[in-house]
Amino acid sequence: MKKMMIDMDDVLCTGGHLGILNRFLNTNYTMEDMPGYFVEDLIPEERLTEYYEFFQTQNVYDYVSVMKDAVEVLEKLSKKYQIFICTAYYTDVYEQDYSKLLLDKYVWLREKFPFISPYQYVFINDKSLLECDIKIDDRLDNLHGYGETKFLFTSHHNQDISEEELASQGIVRVSNWKEIEMLLLEK
Numbered sequence: 001m002k003k004m005m006i007d008m009d010d011v012l013c014t015g016g017h018l019g020i021l022n023r024f025l026n027t028n029y030t031m032e033d034m035p036g037y038f039v040e041d042l043i044p045e046e047r048l049t050e051y052y053e054f055f056q057t058q059n060v061y062d063y064v065s066v067m068k069d070a071v072e073v074l075e076k077l078s079k080k081y082q083i084f085i086c087t088a089y090y091t092d093v094y095e096q097d098y099s100k101l102l103l104d105k106y107v108w109l110r111e112k113f114p115f116i117s118p119y120q121y122v123f124i125n126d127k128s129l130l131e132c133d134i135k136i137d138d139r140l141d142n143l144h145g146y147g148e149t150k151f152l153f154t155s156h157h158n159q160d161i162s163e164e165e166l167a168s169q170g171i172v173r174v175s176n177w178k179e180i181e182m183l184l185l186e187k
Ligand SMILES: [Mg+2]
Pocket: 007, 008, 009, 010, 011, 137, 138, 139
């Protein structure tokens, strides 16, 4: 079986950090309002500490939606490929304790994707370490390194990356799970 790396945030689910931000600011921001990858960019600097304290009391995955068709397609893929859910939980950009985020990721994956064993969870920051044949991620830097098939999952923060740039790195853009199904199961 070929090995397949699948990212979690903005590939299997979407909207978690944005949901917490909206609850905190009492706003209705959408993905399109986000200037970059991190929702913290929308918070006034003087409220950042307060935001982190609030964030620690929340479960990101109470706010997410499962990406459309992800469960159905992933279950089909898991019969043909060796799946690894590869997701980072830590960043040192914002100083806080991420241990709860790690646990919340684990619990959500168990609940929503019960057919994927925790043996197949990989909590990792440098995904270039992973020797997987097929890689799916919404961040270009996570697709670097080994891999024969690489898909960039379209997200608000990667829409401006041109097809030429992707092609030069051997990467194909996909916008939804039905496209992945077609490319990996029907071709
Ligand atoms: Mg991601």
